[in-house]
Amino acid sequence: MPQYEAGTFDVIVVGAGHAGAEAALASARMGAKTLVLTMNLDMIAFMPCNPSIGGPAKGIVVREIDALGGAMGRVIDKTHIQMRMLNTAKGPAVRALRAQADKVLYQQEMKRLMEEEPNLTLHQGIAEELVVEDGKIQGLITQVGGIYRAKSVVITTGTFLRGEIIIGDLRYSSGPNNQQPSIKLAENLEKLGFETVRFKTGTPPRVNSNSIDYSKTEIQPGDDVPRAFSYETTEYITDQLPCWLTYTNEQTHQVIDDNLHLSPMYSGMIKGTGPRYCPSIEDKVVRFNDKPRHQIFLEPEGRNTREVYVQGLSTSLPEHVQRKLLESIPGLEKAEMMRAGYAIEYDSIVPTQLWPTLESKRIENLYTAGQINGTSGYEEAAGQGLMAGINAAAKVLGKEEVILSRSDAYIGVLIDDLVTKGTNEPYRLLTSRAEYRLLLRHDNADIRLTELAYAIGMVKEERYVKFLAKKERIEEEIKRLRGIMIKPNETTQQVIRDAGGSELKDGIRGAYLLKRPEMTYDMISQLTASTVELEDEVKEQVEIHIKYEGYIEKSLQQVDKLKKMENKKIPENIDYHAISGIATEARGKLAEVRPLSIAQASRISGVNPADISILLVYIEQGKIAKISV
Amino acid sequence: MPQYEAGTFDVIVVGAGHAGAEAALASARMGAKTLVLTMNLDMIAFMPCNPSIGGPAKGIVVREIDALGGAMGRVIDKTHIQMRMLNTAKGPAVRALRAQADKVLYQQEMKRLMEEEPNLTLHQGIAEELVVEDGKIQGLITQVGGIYRAKSVVITTGTFLRGEIIIGDLRYSSGPNNQQPSIKLAENLEKLGFETVRFKTGTPPRVNSNSIDYSKTEIQPGDDVPRAFSYETTEYITDQLPCWLTYTNEQTHQVIDDNLHLSPMYSGMIKGTGPRYCPSIEDKVVRFNDKPRHQIFLEPEGRNTREVYVQGLSTSLPEHVQRKLLESIPGLEKAEMMRAGYAIEYDSIVPTQLWPTLESKRIENLYTAGQINGTSGYEEAAGQGLMAGINAAAKVLGKEEVILSRSDAYIGVLIDDLVTKGTNEPYRLLTSRAEYRLLLRHDNADIRLTELAYAIGMVKEERYVKFLAKKERIEEEIKRLRGIMIKPNETTQQVIRDAGGSELKDGIRGAYLLKRPEMTYDMISQLTASTVELEDEVKEQVEIHIKYEGYIEKSLQQVDKLKKMENKKIPENIDYHAISGIATEARGKLAEVRPLSIAQASRISGVNPADISILLVYIEQGKIAKISV
């Protein structure tokens, strides 16, 4: 194939799914001349599975992406059909926002943002080969022989690498949703020495809304309160569309039992490992076979389509079995199946081959992000994409690399898990993966991350100034409430009685009274006759801060300890085989992961505290210094 | 591959491009239980080339589709970004409406219409094999082994059959825009004995609007007058977007000259025949090498995207040459090429294998429509799709088949050309192909076709009643103007003088005065003190009818002659080899095309008047009757 020089960039991003879009936007925003190369410009930020963004842990990631100057939050705020705050009755640590997306509008809006971004060039093309010299990336070559040169490359090819759709007994080479698979690039990565594993994920059927009998289902409306993911959003969508809830039943489960032998999952046809936390319906029925029913949510795919996503019915059973499954479910008896569910198997890269910046250890300045790194989920992809984009640009621009710690953000947890522990299945972010849940809240993503985002150039002056002002108002109000005395007068006692609390014996500081579970910020504010009218999000911060002070303090102390361990850096060139006393398994793992700090080393599974002690002593005694000269 | 029974339908339509969408909607509307099976539901009615609908001849087809109850007109009326009536200064026969489409909105709206259609089921799937028994279609089998049974099948797979993208020296198997090609179905059609040819078509690059210097181009705004394709449209889009005009120049042509050896067109790499009337820029420069410049229109692809289609620059030159071409054009010097142009080669069916109903002669109840039949263009595809859908449903429902004659509609011309003459290149509809241009006008599509559409059930009562009322108002007004006398009084003379005409000597009938070129309906209406206020479209009909009466009469007389010849039917089972006297070439052609009437026979190229005379005598002498017993 004749080749030609197609241009030189600072950063090239391959793929424009959820990871690629964020990576490209971030890199451009950081000031790097960026190219995003993607197979089909009409499929930017396409959602091959559920038309929704957010939910537990994931929703917090979207807020973090936004706080860091990313796009996902802004885009979903503009293009959702419904939004709900989950777990409002529970503590602030588990609250999470979840939006149903208008699938097509989401794609359009993300594409538009990318088209408008000054340093960013979009080009439709298929990357087939990476150009590597002396272990360093130089660019890549496309299917039409275009050689694109760049200092950094970010690969975000999702489930396309040697993608194969599997449904019943059938398997055919394909990207998601009958798009082209990416075979040559997969072969090239293999040739370059990347270790890959075969993962799989699945999606449920879609049905035509006009063929659903909604009278047999329960309505699930959006929240009345307008909400947003992005700290920049000022306009809210008010005309929301409802979702609907129905359930599987004995008949459904019977259909599955009767046809399990046809399932590629059980026939041995599927070799890739699926996501334990996004099980297929056949998985659920088999694993929880005492459960009489499973929830099925009917989610519209957009405002201008009648397509409805059947959440909870992910399956790779043959098409005719899928039809029977639908028939068995109340409301779906006559549902017209517009698309069948299917599983897709694909190559993903073993993520322990990456540094915590998402740069590959094998090839300098080559980054990977998203599902290619073994994750599953749009938000997980976007979070990685953002960080890979930031780091790819930072490296090129001579700026410092950015690594979020586990106490900074869920994105930090996600990436640390991937590069430190690897993953045996498509990795999904869960709140349970975070040690510092009370710190990594939905409501304080900006407090956690705006400072950093501003420092690296991802958030502009105007937003930063606003943020500082907000932070100041929060701090001042906390100070005020800590100082102010509330007298046990009749008004006070009345407010307390109304809230169902027990009356005051003595005067009490405002902050102290607010700690009582039944008291809210608004009540205290009333009793302390505050003159400034604070925004809801400031009030929320004040309230959470004061109410959970003790827990937050405790977490912060733990974080301090962690930070100390994070600061104990392990030199890059350490030779674990030269350290006697470390167990063989641990030695192997350490050599593979090459942790950057003692903290990271201690999180590697198979590395025990005893190994860490030896490692610590070794480093502190300066053995390293000797070796490295 | 294990197979399963996936359902039984009256009609199955394969593909949901412009042909498939109309076919499916028409079939369902006719009352047939219809399935449309398409590779990717996210790509329904996708425009792989220019984001526009209409223009000379094509625009009239859209009006005809609408008059016949089709969808294209309604959809573009709702989703355009600009509309213009072309040739307003010229006669009514060549006037044509042209709209720039919002590409994504167009797709969405067509998909929604299909989802809403009661008798229609949409299903994402890939047809791989037709089920044929005793020469009759029975259904088809999909890539996942679903056997879909049907009485009729319509195939509308566009450029997907063994699609190969060609750009520079490179050729790779692909559907348009990097979608999957359709290989198994192509092999199956071949196995079933279909004769195919290899055609090719091409598309220009797309650029980012933000990188265009519009100051070097001329603005092309839409019309101020609101207009619509559909007779049903009542709401008009008023905020239009402009297009822009620039030109190629010597430098552009030099780039092409310098790189012609890299063009797959000239290197022999492309074997498929391209459309003469949609030439690539390299074609234009080579064929018209004395022309100093060619027009380049910059057309936005939609409201929510910055992608711009570079009309006039269709090319399959290598990507780097395309970049140089762009650089040479005023306004595009710094244009970012978002997609490169490319050519696509594909199998298409030799259309003389079809009856004028678009049913294949080889396999009963199997229809093909759209680009698969050797045409090019969305409107050509949609027109065929509509007729194939109508006929497939009609046959199943035991209704009469519908064949439009060359004097009924451009769609009639198109289909007759295809099945009678075949085509050596991707066929494009041009006004010059119609003998009765003055009858087949943009303005009278409803008058020509609503009666028929109502009779076959494509147009509902309400619309029909409205149509009849309109027709009556036209006829009455014509009658009135024919009857009424205009006196040569001062008012009259003043109006005539103002219009630049010469004064009346005597009184004159209204209709007669209107025939004068400078007089308009409104002037006459003023002079005859009409009391009823007629709609613009009624006035237009009255005016055209009266002004062009003589020409129209003449055309109608020719049509009468034609009709007589159309009525001379040729029995299906005629054996041309048994008729002595017919020239060998003509004999072969007649046996291949199997014309239904003497009129059709006389249009076959290679069949001479002498052959026709012999054929006529043969049939009239009742020879046929003898043979067929």
Ligand SMILES: Cc1cc2nc3c(=O)[nH]c(=O)nc-3n(C[C@H](O)[C@H](O)[C@H](O)COP(=O)(O)OP(=O)(O)OC[C@H]3O[C@@H](n4cnc5c(N)ncnc54)[C@H](O)[C@@H]3O)c2cc1C
């Ligand atoms: C069938 C299916 C079911 C899923 N189910 C779930 C689920 O239940 N829950 C869940 O959380 N997540 C699910 N996912 C995962 C979710 O869709 C992905 O995690 C997410 O889209 C990944 O984003 P990404 O950016 O990494 O990759 P993608 O969104 O897949 O984007 C990849 C991009 O790379 C481009 N590309 C690929 N190869 C090339 C190349 N060689 N050159 C140029 N461009 C290229 C593609 O065109 C695309 O733009 C599912 C995915 C699929 C396909």
Ligand SMILES: Cc1cc2nc3c(=O)[nH]c(=O)nc-3n(C[C@H](O)[C@H](O)[C@H](O)COP(=O)(O)OP(=O)(O)OC[C@H]3O[C@@H](n4cnc5c(N)ncnc54)[C@H](O)[C@@H]3O)c2cc1C
């Ligand atoms: C690159 C390119 C350039 C073009 N340039 C021009 C131009 O300059 N001027 C012009 O007038 N026209 C041009 N055209 C042609 C115009 O786009 C087509 O004529 C028109 O889209 C044809 O409509 P169709 O419905 O026949 O096919 P398409 O619109 O191509 O639709 C085909 C449909 O069939 C589906 N399909 C294919 N195979 C299968 C299968 N096995 N099973 C199920 N579904 C299947 C596809 O998914 C798709 O929905 C161009 C087309 C291309 C691709």
